[in-house]
Amino acid sequence: MLPFYYNIPAISILLCMIAGMIMPLLPNGKVALRVAMGVSAGVALLSAILMINIIPVNEYFTYMMGHFPAPWGNELSAGPLEAMIAFIFGLVMFLSLVGGSHTIFYDILPGKQKMYFTMMSMLLASLLAMTYTNDIFTGYVFIEISTIAACAIVVARDTPKTIGSTIRYLTLSLLGSGLFLIGVVLLYCITGHLLMPNIQEQVLRLVSTGLYTVPLTVVAGLLFSGVAIKSALFPFGGWLPMAHGGATTASSAVLSGLVLKGYIVMLVKIFYRVFTIDVIRDLNVTNIMFACGLAGMIYGSIEAFREEHIKRMLAHSSMAQIGYVFMGLGLDVNLGVAAAFLQIMVHAFVKPLLFLCAGRLSEVYDHEKSSYRLRGSAHKDWIAGIGFTLGAMSMVGIPLLGGFTVKYYLVTSAMMNPAKLWPALITLMISAVMNALYYIPEVIAIWTRCELCTPNPVDSNRGFDWIAAPILSAATLFFGLNGYSLIQLIQRGLALL
């Protein structure tokens, strides 16, 4: 008999999918919100149980769905890293829904609210499936489900502008999915398998013959390009600012904080469990990742600096932060991959904190989005002001906050690879200065009293004030204070992949 916690990955995915299916039957949007919040909190709780059971014993297991072996059946696999990522996905989804609930009911028409929560639940299901899957084709299917769900939560505002930005987002996402699918199909044709460990066996055999270097490089390149487009890595991120900046606050928080990361987690899992990281380094795919990451860090920062619209500024900043992740992955050292994962985790908390606080500051100022017109808004809602300040300081890289820990470990990893040390250091320095140049004026502006500005009288948002903002802020501090133990934990998780 399997221990109960072996079932947690499957239960988590099914729970979200069933919740998504029953949402349209619920009486109204408020009930649907409660169900969606309950499901995401449940996923976080289940993932915490999984973490408690497998982290102390360093266990990695595979779970056969319905007890059907390959090639008919499907498998999930989980270890400490997957459990941590699933916990973060569930928790951040819950906090985004709690903190953004006010704007959801303001921005989305009552008739469409239930469908919105259906899509949120399906999005969480797809993110969990991408994290846990042991089958590359299942990974592709859930990539497509996440594409539809992510586009649907952008278009939920139902304005011509959001429909336009959704079409742009959908078009580029489909290009990414197409490249990923052809990569998966080629890999199947070369190896004859779909389960990751079986493919790995064949890939290693092919690598040892030295005959299939070009096809394997093409496959790795196609999988990387597909994910790069979908996770808005430079130069493919043109769709992101409009889509993330125009969506309702909870959607922006989930899209920037979680969705972009889901694809990267799956790509890293494929690189470790299908190719092995040494083969990927030998195929030189990491060099392209490194170059695109560095370019993204600079480009995203410059665009964020030029942006006036606060949510679009945060969206451009996400492009730069994704650059940090790919830079870490491209450094060719194991600590760099761990630092990239730490960045994924830190950014999963910090960016939703920034989006939720910006949304709240905008809400108290008659839904203004221009940075200039948000002057003094922090005095109207000081919890949002403090949250925004903390998030911005973390992005700049102030010590004791999560952003600093990530930068510290990225620099440490860069020092282990002399060939990439200087480009990494110089770009990190430029990007950190640019972060300061656009975040600090924003923080000063929201705390500068404005006599002529007329705040909008709004109800207090207890979910944001008492739950979302404090927990997200505490997480930012937690990552800043526990960097060493977290990096150790991530490295242990990566070693088990």
Added chain:
Amino acid sequence: MNIISELINDRFMIAAVLLFGLGFMNLLLQKNLIKKIIAFNVMDSAIFLFLASQGYINGRIAPIITNGILDSEVYINPIPSGLVLTGIVVSVSVTAFFLALTVRLYGIYKTVDFDEIMLLVDKEAE
């Protein structure tokens, strides 16, 4: 002669690559939203053609047991066909979603030219 026989042997693969490129470029560059949707379907169909051709084995039959023959050597590989079916479901869902968005924009702006729509959207925002 060798090249010609190889081209004939790999005809499905060549067609799939050409169709994928055609679909990919049109999905990226077409301004007309309906043509974009058609391009997406061409791109996905190219992948399905490639997959189905890889699963086909000359001289074998569809993997459906009709005369009680259980020998696997008689049938083609059924896995690619299964994958194609799943892929088609995904592709149809995305097409329906894309069409719904297009219909919505057409209802507002009476055009399917995406550039024109975005210009009108920007003009409205000002």
